[in-house]
Amino acid sequence: MALTGRPAAEADLSAGSMVAGGTDVFRGRSTSLMGYLGLPIALIIVCAVTLAWVFAQDLGSIERRVLEPGGIVEAFAKHMALTFVSTVFVILIAVPLGVLLTRPGARLMVPPVIALANIGQAVPSIGVLVILALVWDIGFWPAIVALVVYSILPVLRNTMVGLQQVDQPTIEAARGMGMTKRAVLQKIELPLAVPVILAGVRTALVINVGTATLATFVNAGGLGDIINGGLVSNRQTVVLVGSVLSASVALFIDHLGGIAETRLSPKGL
C-alpha cells in the first residue's frame, strides 16, 4: 500500500502510485440498502455471538471486573473519541497545509514538509506515544498528538495529489472566464479534489482507529484497555472480547469512511 514512509527525495507527487484509498464497494451511486447495512449487521452479529459465548462461560472475578458492561461501553466511547478527535485535527492541519503547498511559490517548501510528515509516519506509533509520555504527559491529549503525527501524511499527500490532478484546462477555462484565484480554489479545485482527499481521510481514520488501541499504554483508555487487561492477567476470553471489538470497530469505521467517500464526492465525476 501507498502508506509506507518513503524518503522525501523520492517522494514524487504523481497521482496513482501514492494515493491512499482502498477498494470500494460504493462505486456508483445506486448502492442498495444491503450495501450500506450488510457489513454493520454482520459485525453486530459477530460481536453479539462473541459476547454471548463469553458470558455463558464460567467467568472468574478478574474477567467479570474487566468485562463489566459499563466498562466496555466506556472503553468504546473513549476509543471513538480518540479516533474522531485525532482525525478532525488531522483534517484541520493537513488540508490547509496541502492547499498551501500546492500554491505556486510554495514549491521549495514541499520537500521538507513531506519529509517531516514521512518521519511522523515512519516512526512506530508506540515510540511516538512513549516519547510524548516521557517529555510531556500521559492521558488523552498526548495520545491525540501521537495519533495526529502518525496519520497526517495520507491526508496531506492526498490533498496535494487531489489538487494537482485537477485538469489544467478546467482551471484555465475558469480563470479565462474571470474567476478569481480564490474562487477557482473554492469552487473548482477543492470540490474536484474531494474524492481523493476523502480517500486520504478514510485511510487516516482506519490508521487512527487501529492505533488508538495503543493509547492504553499512556493511560488514555480505549478498547486497548480490555486487550491489555486480558494480556496482563492472562485471561484469554478477555483478550478475545477486546480483539473482536476493536477489529469490528475498525471495519465499521472503514465502512463509514467508504460511505462518506461516495456520499460527499461531488456529482458528475
Add this chain to the structure above:
Amino acid sequence: MPDVTTPSGGNGAEPMIRLQDLSKVFPGQAKPAVDSLDMTIAAGEIVVLVGPSGCGKTTTMRLINRLIEPTSGRIILEGEDVTKVNPDRLRRRIGYVIQQVGLFPHHTIADNIATVPRMLGWDDKRIRARVDELLAMVGLEPATYRSRYPKHLSGGQRQRAGVARALSADPSVMLMDEPFGAIDPITRDRLQNEFLRLQETIRKTIIFVTHDIDEAIKMGDRIAILREGSKIAQYDTPERILTAPADDFVADFIGAGASLKRLGLTRVRDVELVQWPTAPRGASRPEVLEALRGSDKGAVLILDEQRRPVRWVSAREIQREDLPLSEIGLPSDAVVQPQATLADALNEMLASRFGCAAVVDGSGAYLGSVEFGTVSAIIQELRRDAREQSRAAADELHAAQAARS
C-alpha cells in the same frame, strides 16, 4: 513594404480591439514570444490567427484577456485601454473557448453556462432564461441537456456547451483557441458551419486561433498569418491571401493547391442552385412520374411534410408497387446548408448516386441542389485564374531577363 497591421479594405470605423507594440518575453528566454505586435481588429469580424506551432499565436490571444500579462505595449478594447485594469473583471467581458473545452465536471451544463452571469450578479430568473436561450442557440435541447453533467455529453456536444458558456454574458469579444481541434472531422465540419451561421446573427468580434490553414480559410473574415515571434506575415481576407500571398513564407504555409482551397471560400449560397423535380411523400405514383417527366433529371426527390428531403427515386424504382414511396430508392444523405462551402458540398456529393447534394435551410427544408457540374465549372475557372497568374509571372520574369541581357 505596405502597412500589414491594418487589414486592407477596413471599414474605417473604430476598431473593436487594437494591439499596440505588444510584446511578451517569458522569463529565462532570450527571444520574445510576441515581438512588438501591432494589430487592429474590426468589430463583428472573425480574425483567424494562424501560423506554424510555436509562432506565438496562442500567446498573442492570451495577452488580449491577460491570462498572460504583456511585458510591454498596450491593449485597447472598444476604445478603452485595458492593459492595467483588473484582469478578472476584464475577462468577464470577453468570451473564452479552448480546445479542451474545460467544462466544470462537477457542475451541470446549466450551471456551467451560468458561471459568468452568476459572477456578474444576475438574478436567477434572468440566468435561467439566458441558459435556455443559449442551449437552444447552440443546438442542445434545453429540457434534455440543462441538468446533465459534462461526462454525459459527446465531444461535439461539450464544445457546443463551451461556446454557449462563452456567450453567456453576451460579450462583444470572443477568444477561441482551436475550439474544434479535438473533434472528429465530420462533427468538426458541422460545428464550423453551425458556428458560422450563429455568427451571422450574433456578430461578435472573434479572435480564432488555429494551425490549420483550411480551417482559417473557412472561418476567417480575415486571416493573420504569423511567423515566429508573432510577426504578421500577411493580414488580409482569405481570398487575397490565397490569390496574392505576400511572400514565400505565406505561399509555403498555404501549401499546394491554393486554387482548390478557394473551393473552401465559395459558399453554396453563392452559386446558382439547380432545381430537381420533387414530390411530397404522400404523392401517387403517376404524380411522381409526371414530376420526373416534366424535368430533364433522372430522379425525383421525395420530401416529407416539412419539405425535408427523404429519398431519391429514379424512374425504374417508381415501377415498384410493393413498397411505399418513402421506402424505395435511396436515402437522401448528401445534404448541405447554404453556408457550407463548395468543398463541403463536393465531399457530400462524391458519396451520392446522382452527383448532387440537396441544399436545405436551417429547418431542413429543401431549397435546391448543387451539382457536380457546377462545382467542376468553378474549379475550371479557378485553375484558369491560377494558370493565367503564373503565366503573367513568367512573362514578367521573361521581360525582366530580356531587359537585363
